[in-house]
Amino acid sequence: MVETLRVGIAGVGTVGASVMRLLARQDAALTARTGRTIRVTGFSAREREKERDADLSGVAFFDNAAALAASPEIDLFVELIGGAEGAARDSVETALNNGKGVVTANKALLARHGLALAALAEEKRVPLAYEASVAGGIPIVKTLREGLAGNSIDRVYGILNGTCNYILSRMETEGLSFEACLKEAQRLGYAEADPTFDIGGFDTAHKLAILATLAFGAEIDADAISVEGIERVTTADLKAADELGYRIKLLGVAQRTPHGVEQRVHPTMVKKSSAIAQVMGVTNAVTIDADAVHELTLVGPGAGGEATASAVVADIADIARGVRSRPLGLPRAALTKVQRVEMQRHEGGYYIRLAVYDKPGAFAGIAGRMAERNISLESIMQRGRPIATGDKPGGPVPVVLITYATTEKLVREALDAIVADGYVAERPQSIRIERE
């Protein structure tokens, strides 16, 4: 007997239409794999009639997502509306309260309300799946929740925002400015008109919050994440990184430390030879360090209708097969409180770029400020010529320092002292180096 799984899709934009096309294209294979027929029986959208690249004939229309979620005509609710509140949240809660499973691609919803939604799903004994919410088509949720069940995870980090990686890749390969690359990304549709959410690191933080919970069994806590965007990265930094054997990537990093789980999003220097450094353009990647598997890296499309739909359909297929994973890996009640770790306590190497006045004693003074705090220098790169060609002697020259492992607190103190000493012409640039 083949029992039909009746699916309702809320939001039929690019991803929603792709989900419908994939379900149709893979219909026979999905039935063979799952033992059930999967049918879209309802959809909701702002407009009923609209040019859509999907066949909606015979699919019931709802002008209200929550009404679709509550409809006795569906067994599974797929939320593709987006946003942490409003129709997305209401409809997902309605579906769960009505004993229906939920598949969502909504990272903001998960990052803000994932704990409550997971608890509700557990209480109602229905699945809540969200593979598409992190890193698009990369099956990272499944990998962390199921594939590495035998591991204790030390660190999970990745390139989780294609817009930022596209901009940094272009800046590096073309030598173009941040502003020029952002404009190009907007023109190509890789960046929004208001790009703050992407380039400021907030999108990465939402995704990291979900990964950190799956990796460390701690409550989702997006506010515990220290977030810096890529706005201050310059072509000078990318060139210096290249000469020193690094690339600069916006990483989200969650890492077990003696003080708790450190969660941070910031531009990061990664060794060119590392797997993550090879990831260019809009591609995403996630690396997991764990005790048994050591290092595992997944590279794939982080966005796009079909790639995101691939993850949504995999979740639907799991539910059709009757898979019952705890939404967050562990039961909601077993998740621990996040011990927030101040960025001041972060330990690691640093890249520091200074515009140093070409005056006697300046360099000795800078080195002294480092030495006072036991910050050791792994390398020093000084060009010897003024920053703006034609400047008279005595003008600022670029100096790049790479430190051995130290703490954020000491680096900030040293840079504050160097600024106060009047050695530098502009605010120092510092970029954390991620160990391999």
Add this chain to the structure above:
Amino acid sequence: MVETLRVGIAGVGTVGASVMRLLARQDAALTARTGRTIRVTGFSAREREKERDADLSGVAFFDNAAALAASPEIDLFVELIGGAEGAARDSVETALNNGKGVVTANKALLARHGLALAALAEEKRVPLAYEASVAGGIPIVKTLREGLAGNSIDRVYGILNGTCNYILSRMETEGLSFEACLKEAQRLGYAEADPTFDIGGFDTAHKLAILATLAFGAEIDADAISVEGIERVTTADLKAADELGYRIKLLGVAQRTPHGVEQRVHPTMVKKSSAIAQVMGVTNAVTIDADAVHELTLVGPGAGGEATASAVVADIADIARGVRSRPLGLPRAALTKVQRVEMQRHEGGYYIRLAVYDKPGAFAGIAGRMAERNISLESIMQRGRPIATGDKPGGPVPVVLITYATTEKLVREALDAIVADGYVAERPQSIRIERE
């Protein structure tokens, strides 16, 4: 109520001991994740008393794997004996026939008897899981079977044998000969005393047979795979590859073509910029080209006790959670017969290295043999100096050709003609180029 899952482990070598340690280390987390307590209640091994890095106190000993498999004291049988026949096959069949689920790391068993075992598991309605059999700690079986359920797959290819990748990486980076690197691999324990199974490509072929079935829904058919090893790759090839922007990797490739599914294992030129080219040393990697997700690459440890145990424990945890995947993705009866594709029909670019006698007309003659068969040359690299320094003029000089896409048949014919013409001093080397 927490119901205990009683596990019997057959074969307590490196992997078996690691599985026991991981189960102990992750005991609380596994119970929280799966809702069940997992206990090893029996083991079998050739010797009862032996120094093992695992706590076997209170675990019942069986001197016979099949007796363990039939024991009413276990619910799940973990086969870590190895080999396609004998105790491994007998005990797995016994377990399935006794209605017990099976977890195995045995690629040879799967490649030879996977179809019959899958059918038996389906008939008995028990799980048969084998994540550890392909690419060690990389969750590639789960990814193909579940994570990409919404995709139609075009190609799956990867570095599936750490020994070969270690040898090729060392040859490239150190400029050492194949023989020297093989010896070093043996000294470090990366290669067996009889290395034929690894370096001849047969180990890769076993794994590829499993991946091809999961990707294309075709019956496992290891005999349909065209297999070449790395024995004939020279440092001259690696140097030429480097200059042309390639690396040489032993790949297993399964690819949908108009003629059927092409399955092949051979040394392959891959673009240096590709994700797979970055994979050095004993690390494994698998790339999947699929319609929705486009390209997905997984990189991780392909061997080693803990990495393999990570995959075994993930399978155990899935079974504890009650996951019921069809062993081969589709039901046994739905798998199609493999349409074998002759290597002669393979289409792609070729790297060709010739030792050409430095005689008037030789090059024109070679180019003519190519042109006769419509083989176009993308690049020609000729050093102009004799192969052995000090050779008198007229001795052979190395010539490297890169062809545009053509067929294996035409390349072989052209090379046969070039040899028959007497233009070359040794058997031509040809290496297929894998498109990105």
